[in-house]
Amino acid sequence: MTTRAPAETAPGTSVAPRRHVLDLDDFSAGEIHALLDSAEAMREVLGRSIKKVPSLRGKVVITLFLEPSTRTRVSFEQAGKMLSADVINIGGAGSAAEKGESLLNTALTLQAMHADLIVIRHPHSGAPYFLARNLTSTAVVNAGDGMHAHPTQALLDLMTMRRHLGSLEGAKVVIVGDVLHSRVARSNAFGLATSGASVVLCGPPTMMPLDLLHAGRTPSLPNVTVEPDLDAAIEGADVVMTLRLQSERQEAGMLPSLREYTRRWQVNEARMSLAKPGALLMHPGPMNEGVEIASSLAHGGLAQIEEQVTNGVALRMALLYQLLTGTEERP
């Protein structure tokens, strides 16, 4: 058990500085807390009229996004620029990847240009691990890999929850939707379980990892359980997080119809009323309003969706700062 019951590191004790952020499975509760504290300080920078500090001057951050993204890429870019890092954006179209250059050769090329950190978004699970294994002097941050992990999304979700709930210890968080294909759900499960929250996964049986569906839980994450019925799952929840439903899932035969999905797993007012009063409603975006989330709720008082985005920038500032300076000190 190296991750689920990590030793708390007392303040001031030194641990080997983290080089990469690939998922939350190797974060201790202490490390998550320290990072969220740092992100709170970064939020203050975000609120200034001159939104820039010189902390990462002379550092080169490359965003290598081989899958479409708006919020995550812009969020990283903005975070880097506010800390005065030089941020270079590379996408699939117009890059050497389009000419068939392998990911390995692209990454080695960027390393040879002395890039300090690569933020990678990739359609295939494990691509950031592949880079981390092959790069010797460039740090790697996972900005979403296939169905596997999206650690900075989970961290900004944890930050949003902590801001409202005070502590995550004992909180009940329900994650609803296409869990099978969701890197957001996977990373949140680790971060939440490590932080002492209990997680209930809810969604169609065709969109749940089979081992989890059959066992109802997974040996590595004792705080995570499965409840197929949304009304039962949502009962008494502190946080309800809905996941984006990709329309191609229905075409792939995984769902009878959007209508049936909406009827059984859409988060709407009636269902939110079963949660704790004032429970948070979250969505990693982009939303399909009227499918996984009722339109009226998406823009209602419970929804934290825009705050999630703001916190994302602050969190990514804290993360870049930590990785590129080797410290959690505030700027």
Added chain:
Amino acid sequence: MSAPLLIKNARIIDPSDGSDEIGDLLVKDGVIARRGSANGGVPDGTRVVDGTGMVVAPGFIDLHAHLREPGGEDKETIATGTAAGARGGFTTICCMPNTTPTIDSAAVVGFIARQAADAGPVRVLPFGAVSRGRAGVELTDMEELARAGVAGFTDDGNPVATGHLMQMALLYAGQLGLPVMDHCEDHSITHGLGVNEGWVASRLGLAGYPSAAEESIVARDIALLELAGGALHIAHLSTAGGIEQVRRAKERGLRVTAEATPHHLTMTEAWVLGSHGRGSPDEALSNDAYETRAKVSPPLRAETDRQALVEALADGTVDAIATDHAPHTFADKAVPFEEATVGLSVLETALGSLMGLVHGGALDLAALVHRLTAGPAGVLGERYAELATLRKGTPADVVLFDPNESWVVDAASFASKGKNTPLDGETLVGRVKLTIAGGEIAYDGLAS
């Protein structure tokens, strides 16, 4: 013709007659000239090898290897593949038809025969495709392929595409006396390749390849065998459920045979986590996770499947060990897991990894030798019986191995072009020392 060679005082295991004794073996003029403990004259110029503590057996027969030529010479050639086979103790290698062009014409079979003759003494027996271009539509000219020398038929890499085609193939090849080998995989069930459906797939966010994808096609094929007759051979059997079906079909007297690979017999899905299979569900992923060198089709399975496979090998439900040697280039594997090609380079590590089962007490040595020699010869049929015997007067296909030599796998030094094995750096116990194919020395590791 090599000079006469006498191996003295070795344990001689010959599954073709069930013998297992300490003695001498003399190879002269390309044949087994003498065998056993009886003393006899030693011809002039004979090389004498002290076999004390070592095992002599018929040369190994691999029913299933990808030699990649023609069309995939970056990955392997018949020359490098047979050299790798010789190092692994294999004197006969059946090569698969998923080449470019496909082995679906007598011309390609002839090309392979010529390349093999130029390469050296290891015998290469091609399998012809079941369907033209392995496209799963029309049968190949099976009789012409049989006359050209194919050992059987398979669309390996793909399953025989439809039940109808399988039925026709069993009928037609059955009349020719040749087996139909099937790669049992329902493509509509396998959403991703290379990782078993289960906790590892779930942990890594990869689409799993469930056992049901194999079991459903094994069931189809056995039902069709009952209908059509002929001989069915199940390639790289990997699941407990598939094993049970083969066992029951054999009990009913059907002509079904099966092979298992060294990797499915010795490794599990945990190898995909990296760290040489020592990862557990409780640990954070290491940078070595998504180990593309452990990506293979069918995937490495659960420990319960692996144990069932070892039992099936021991009790004869699995007739033969076959390597499914699948060499790939560095670039084929140096990519994110989902983009990597499937397969391991196996020929040079097969004996060493399988000896782990013997040293661990799961299998006895004579049974292992049987499944590498008489077992596969039985799948190929009567015409190849002489490939798996040390009987006096038969062509000398012989392997000498040290069952106790400990060595470290160094993929970079493989004769195979394929360095793609997750065993790189592992210590194995059991190593081939000398391989003689058709009376010629194919590999000599005694000096090193």
